[in-house]
Structures are given as C-alpha cells and as structure tokens.
Amino acid sequence: GENVEQHPSTLSVQEGDSAVIKCTYSDSASNYFPWYKQELGKRPQLIIDIRSNVGEKKDQRIAVTLNKTAKHFSLHITETQPEDSAVYFCAASVYEKLTFGTGTRLTIIP
Amino acid sequence: NAGVTQTPKFQVLKTGQSMTLQCAQDMNHNSMYWYRQDPGMGLRLIYYSASEGTTDKGEVPNGYNVSRLNKREFSLRLESAAPSQTSVYFCASSEGSGSGNQETQYFGPGTRLLVL
16 A cells, blocks of 8 residues: 655744655555644644646645655745644545655744 | 534543444535544544445554445444554545545544543
C-alpha cells in the first residue's frame, strides 16, 4: 500500500518567517495530495490541496509544490502568524483512499 | 447544514465491553470513512464506504465492524473493546465520484474513546 513520510515532526519559526514541511510518497498511482491543519482538540481541516497534473498551487500565504518524478510534495507558509501554530498533516490518495503522514507540530514564536 | 456529526464526543469503556460510534453527514456525499488518530501516528484508515451498501477494509480494520446504514449514516462498532483501541476516532465524508479521483474529505469533530 501507499506509504507517506513527513518531516520534520516539529518545527519552530519566528513570527513573520517562512515554514516548510516536506512529504514523500511511495505509490506512483497517487493523484491527489491534500494538506490538513489540526488545532488542539479539533478536527483536521483542509487548507490546500493539489492534483497530480499540477506542479504548484498557491492560496494567499500558503503554497504547495509537487514533484511527481521524485514523489515528494511540500507545504510552504510565508509571513507566519501566531494562528498558524497547529499540527499539519500531508496525505496522498490512491483510488479515493487517503494515507496520512505522521504530522508536523508547527510553533510560531512571537 | 451541520456537515459531519459524530456521537458520542467522549466514552469510557471497560475491556470487553461493546459500543457503536455513530456518524452522519448532510452533504449528500457518497463516500464515508472511519479513522483513528493516535499520538505520533497520524490518522489511519479503519474502514471506508465508497457508496451506500458497500464497505471495505482500510489499514487497521482488526477489532472493528462497520455498517453503512443509508447514504447519510456510517457506524463503527467495537464488539469487545481492548485498551489498544483507546484513541480518537474521526469520521469523514467526501463526494466520491467513483472515477478514482479523490475529492475533499470533510471530518467530523471526533470521538475520544478510553478503554480501561
């Protein structure tokens, strides 16, 4: 089955700096790559996603890049703010089933 | 429009007891999913249902059963709870086009289960 690895497991950045989280996947048939944000005690919520026919997607301060050849994708958050502090999960989809990474705890230092 | 709802929010069980976690969605989605979330392990798929009347095993199905009661509801049953099933359980749903292309999954608020 699909295997998704996510790094780093924890990340601390100064407010206003950028944060980058990286994921790799194993199944070349994966065609959909969402990123979820989960605040403490809350449900995961989609923040951005990308399909395999697109190399990059941006939504305000958040961007995702996909390298199908290398089987890796990354989340970029620019101009970080305190409300960006949360756990972020990447995922990869094969045949409408998601496999999640183990998460990155992002802490924004004021 | 409540989205995805789950009951109960929190439950304590003794080893060997049974219980059913309920999930419902009002978005007319075809696909529904059950995940468990454990510290440091992300979300792992237990079972999913691509459409009403169908269910399939995910990554960690042992010790669980599911029922897709109708298009709206998808329940998860623990027949004989074990301490290893202590976890947070999330239900999710998506449009489910059946084309093989994943649509956005929307999650419920979760059920926190403690098995003693």
